[in-house]
Amino acid sequence: MESNPTEEISTESGQPSRAADLGFSLLLIPVSLFLAWYALRISSPAIERGDATFYTAPGFLILVVSLLILVLTVFQTRRLVRGKPPIHPVNLKEIWAILTSRRSLKPCLVFTYLGIYMWVCWGNIPGTTIRIPFWLGSFLFMSAMMLSFRASGWIRILIISLLFSILIDTVFRHVVEVPLP
Amino acid sequence: MSLLDKYLETSFLFGQFTWEFISLETLLWMLGAVIIGILFGTLPGLSATIGIALFAGITYGWPLQLALVVLLGVYVGAIYGGSVSAILLNIPGTGSAAATCLDGHPLAMSGQASTANTLARTSSLIGTLFGLVIFLFFTPLMTRIALEFTSPEFFWLAVFGILICGSLANPEYPLKGWIAGLFGVLLALVGLDNLHGAERLTFGIDGLLSGLPFVPMTIAFFGIPQIVKSMQETQPVVVQAKSLRATPLLPVLKRNLRNILKWGGIGTAIGAIPGVGENIAAWVAYDDAKRNHPHPEKFGTGVYEGVMAPETANNAAIGGSIIPLVSLGIPGSPPTAMLLAALMMHGIRPGPMLEQDHPEIIPQLGAILLWATLFLFICGLLMTPAMVALLKIRRRIIMPMIAVLCVIGVFAYNNNPFHLSLVFVTGIFGYLFDRLGYSPAPLILGLILGGMADEMFRRSLLIHDGNIIGLVNRPLSALFCLACVAAVLKQLGVFKKLSSERKSQSSTP
Numbered sequence: 154m155e156s157n158p159t160e161e162i163s164t165e166s167g168q169p170s171r172a173a174d175l176g177f178s179l180l181l182i183p184v185s186l187f188l189a190w191y192a193l194r195i196s197s198p199a200i201e202r203g204d205a206t207f208y209t210a211p212g213f214l215i216l217v218v219s220l221l222i223l224v225l226t227v228f229q230t231r232r233l234v235r236g237k238p239p240i241h242p243v244n245l246k247e248i249w250a251i252l253t254s255r256r257s258l259k260p261c262l263v264f265t266y267l268g269i270y271m272w273v274c275w276g277n278i279p280g281t282t283i284r285i286p287f288w289l290g291s292f293l294f295m296s297a298m299m300l301s302f303r304a305s306g307w308i309r310i311l312i313i314s315l316l317f318s319i320l321i322d323t324v325f326r327h328v329v330e331v332p333l334p
Numbered sequence: 335m336s337l338l339d340k341y342l343e344t345s346f347l348f349g350q351f352t353w354e355f356i357s358l359e360t361l362l363w364m365l366g367a368v369i370i371g372i373l374f375g376t377l378p379g380l381s382a383t384i385g386i387a388l389f390a391g392i393t394y395g396w397p398l399q400l401a402l403v404v405l406l407g408v409y410v411g412a413i414y415g416g417s418v419s420a421i422l423l424n425i426p427g428t429g430s431a432a433a434t435c436l437d438g439h440p441l442a443m444s445g446q447a448s449t450a451n452t453l454a455r456t457s458s459l460i461g462t463l464f465g466l467v468i469f470l471f472f473t474p475l476m477t478r479i480a481l482e483f484t485s486p487e488f489f490w491l492a493v494f495g496i497l498i499c500g501s502l503a504n505p506e507y508p509l510k511g512w513i514a515g516l517f518g519v520l521l522a523l524v525g526l527d528n529l530h531g532a533e534r535l536t537f538g539i540d541g542l543l544s545g546l547p548f549v550p551m552t553i554a555f556f557g558i559p560q561i562v563k564s565m566q567e568t569q570p571v572v573v574q575a576k577s578l579r580a581t582p583l584l585p586v587l588k589r590n591l592r593n594i595l596k597w598g599g600i601g602t603a604i605g606a607i608p609g610v611g612e613n614i615a616a617w618v619a620y621d622d623a624k625r626n627h628p629h630p631e632k633f634g635t636g637v638y639e640g641v642m643a644p645e646t647a648n649n650a651a652i653g654g655s656i657i658p659l660v661s662l663g664i665p666g667s668p669p670t671a672m673l674l675a676a677l678m679m680h681g682i683r684p685g686p687m688l689e690q691d692h693p694e695i696i697p698q699l700g701a702i703l704l705w706a707t708l709f710l711f712i713c714g715l716l717m718t719p720a721m722v723a724l725l726k727i728r729r730r731i732i733m734p735m736i737a738v739l740c741v742i743g744v745f746a747y748n749n750n751p752f753h754l755s756l757v758f759v760t761g762i763f764g765y766l767f768d769r770l771g772y773s774p775a776p777l778i779l780g781l782i783l784g785g786m787a788d789e790m791f792r793r794s795l796l797i798h799d800g801n802i803i804g805l806v807n808r809p810l811s812a813l814f815c816l817a818c819v820a821a822v823l824k825q826l827g828v829f830k831k832l833s834s835e836r837k838s839q840s841s842t843p
Contacts, residue, residue: 177770181513188520191535199530208795208802211532214788215523222516229509259566264762267558267737271754274741291741295734302565304730317735321742331392331746334754 172240175233181226188219262301270294274334287333288322340474340689344697348470351694351701360403361705367404368709369717371411376419376721377732381428382412382612383778384560384736386672387552390679391743398680403702405676409669410462410706413612413649414714417454418721421641422447430612430648433620437633437640444636448718452583453638455714457594457645462707464598464646465605465653470700472606473689476661480686483662485797486805489790490814492783495608495664496776497821502614503773508825514772518780521546523788541752548675550744550753551760551781555774556668557740558761563768564729586638593623593639594646601647605654608783611667611775612648612655619647653703660684660696664783668775671782679747 192212199205207213233240251257273290277283285293295314300307325331335343355361367389374385385408393401416431421438434454441450483491496519500511524535525545536542587594597619604615623643624633633640655666656673663685665671677684682692689696744757764774791805798804806812823829 174770177766195532195534199532204530206795206800208800209529209792211527211530211534214791215520215534218516218519218523222513225509225513225516229507229513232507232509256566260562260765263562263565264758264765267561267761268758270737271741271758274745274754275751291738295738298565298734298737299731302730304728304734310731313731314734318738321738325392325742325746329392331395331742332749333742334745334751 171233171236172243175230175240178226178230178233181222182230185219185223185226189216189223192216192219259302263298266294266298266301286322287326288318290334291318291321337474337478341471343693344470344474344700347694347697348700351698352704355403355701355705360400363400363403364407364702364705365709365713367407368411368706368713371408371413372415372418372710372713372717372721373411373724374408375412375415375417375428375431376724378419378423378426378729380412380560380736381416381556382409382430382669383552383672384557385409385412386669386676387549387556388739388743390549390672390676391553391745391747393676394679394747398682399698401676401680402699405673406699406702407706407709409673410649410652410703410710411713412669413652414455414458414645414710415721416648417458417641417645418451418714418718419725421450421454422722423725428612430616430651431644432613433616433644434641436620437635437637440634440636441638441641446636449583449638450641451714451718453586453641454645455711456583456587457597457642458649458714459707459711460594461598461601461646461649462652462703462710464595465602465650466700466703466707467653468599468602468650469653469656469703470696473657473661473696476657477686477689480661483686483810484808485790485794486808486811487814488662489787489794489805490811490818491608491662491664492787492790494814494818494821495783496780496787497818498607499779500773500776501821501825503775504771507771510772511776514767514774515776515780518777518782519784519787521551521777521781522784528789529792541750541756545785546756546760546781547747547753548778548782549672549679549747550757552668552672552675552778553740553744554757554760555764555767555777557736558757559765559768559774561733561737561740562761562765564733567729586642590639590642593626594642597622597643597646598650601650602654604647605651605666606657608658608662608664608666608779611669612651615651615654616644616648619643656699656703660688660699661686663688663786665779668778671778674782 192215194212196205196207196210196212196216199210200207205211270290273285273294274287278285292314295317296310299305299310299314304310305313322333326333355364370389371382371385374380375382386405389404389408393404396404412428413430416426416428417434417438420426420431420434421442424435424439426432426435438450438454441447496515497512500515501508502511503514504511520535522545524542526532526543527534533543600619600622601612601615604618605611620640620643623639624630627633627637627639629637651667655670658664658666659670659674663674663683665674674684677695682688682695740757741754744753745751747753767777768774794804795802798807806815
């Protein structure tokens with residue numbers, strides 16, 4: 154059976170596709186090798202000073218774990234490569250098409266909103282002394298997210314966001330006295 | 335103190351706490367927590383783990399008893415809440431209610447929604463009470479055994495927990511579960527090494543010197559991916575059950591009394607295995623109910639036992655999963671991993687010494703479980719129409735609200751804005767991990783047990799002058815090591831291959 158390379162990377166079912174799985178496994182191999190090297194690097198000063206033996210050095214468990222990850226990843230890669238139907242080579246054009254598809258852009262949008270919201274909660278806006286109150290930041294975040302994903306009509310969204318942000322600010326700050334950003 | 339004296343003391347304290355909790359303030363907190371738990375359980379995408387993780391942060395500065403009331407209330411409520419959407423919508427609110435869908439929804443569609451709900455509620459009540467009794471009975475016993483454990487035993491137990499959790503969280507590809515668990519161990523090693531004071535995996539970031547905090551990490555690996563996924567997906571159409579007619583249930587319960595006890599036993603036993611939890615307990619009990627039913631072919635069409643078995647087992651697993659938590663310091667399930675984090679945040683270190691250092695904790699947990707169960711029964715009865723209404727609200731409205739609660743939970747943990755950026759970055763990894771089919775449960779368990787595994791591993795080697803035999807030179811440690819090896823070989827299909835080879839050899843003349 155001929156399989157579509159585009160579907161191989163991203164499937165609508167939400168299940169990981171084999172090509173993406175393989176790509177990740179291949180990425181894990183150098184990551185685990187780097188971690189093994191890092192473990193040896195942080196262990197050597199303690200061993201040289203005579204503070205630790207190889208087994209009790211700070212990086213020993215990191216070394217063991219990274220080597221285990223490497224072994225498991227090799228098995229995982231082997232399973233994926235040997236599986237049927239064979240995985241087609243995917244070119245850059247197809248990867249770009251997938252990355253710019255609606256399905257891929259939605260999580261990026263959510264993470265962008267989350268990132269901005271958490272950045273606003275961090276403290277003052279960089280370079281200024283302006284600090285957005287938590288309730289206002291939450292209101293803007295919820296409204297923007299719901300409006301972008303067309304969760305409901307805009308008036309309803311604004312009312313829900315405003316009521317919820319004031320409610321949680323009041324409940325957490327004043328009733329249960331939890332520190333808020 | 336003899337075991338009998340310990341039981342008497344625990345029973346006395348249990349009674350005392352049960353009585354003490356009859357105060358308006360405590361009961362109101364309990365009621366609120368159970369309601370929130372039921373809502374978290376009912377809403378697909380949210381779970382007991384996310385609920386407890388959020389409230390662990392929020393209750394950080396509260397008195398321990400009140401924090402436990404809220405956390406256990408959310409836990410018990412959420413495990414039951416999952417059955418409501420499973421029965422009414424065929425969407426399990428939590429993973430532990432997935433098995434309930436199979437017969438619960440057909441019952442609802444045949445006009446017995448109320449019957450199915452009542453069965454789920456009653457089974458949850460019996461299951462939790464069963465788990466509670468086992469918890470109170472076995473914890474002192476388990477603690478006695480755990481006092482015999484030394485560093486190698488604790489090391490192997492941590493390894494076993496991560497292995498089993500990895501296998502069961504990714505049953506099709508256990509390799510993925512194990513890789514996730516190992517990554518969790520790596521995350522646990524971030525920060526200053528407590529033996530030599532060396533920096534590990536911090537890459538020059540000062541905020542990481544104190545290690546990765548459990549609660550924000552759980553929100554990052556469980557909460558954030560769920561928010562992103564729910565915003566992407568279109569909500570399935572709500573299918574209303576035909577009617578809410580109730581059938582007399584007493585004969586059904588009487589007929590299945592023995593089975594209920596058996597499913598409770600299954601749930602508690604599976605809950606007590608480190609890292610396994612309610613989801614597996616529900617499936618094993620469902621399978622048992624099907625195999626022992628006079629008409630197994632009817633399962634999946636709306637059989638009462640198909641609702642009772644998973645609901646009894648998943649709630650009984652609550653009590654079971656707290657046993658290893660308090661006696662060994664190893665969580666039985668992802669939600670109890672959060673309870674462990676919450677206890678540690680309050681300066682309580684669960685483990686064999688807990689009974690001596692804080693003898694009040696075990697009966698206190700028991701009394702809270704008892705009250706939470708009673709509230710669960712009452713709230714479940716009154717809240718069904720409200721829960722049906724809630725399920726009609728789009729997830730795209732609810733999830734931004736949950737995101738705000740996640741931010742509050744992370745910040746309230748210790749008012750450190752650095753944790754917000756940490757959660758954001760790890761949330762992206764969590765989402766990618768989830769999309770690639772790597773379960774977050776073994777990762778979080780690895781994060782929780784990794785520190786202990788590292789400490790116990792190196793301590794064992796230090797005691798035995800770096801001799802690796804020191805890890806297996808006691809009968810108990812050798813047994814645990816064998817259990818780990820067997821768990822790996824079983825998952826790799828080695829035993830199956832051996833038995834089929836033996837069969838083929840014996841069949842050839």
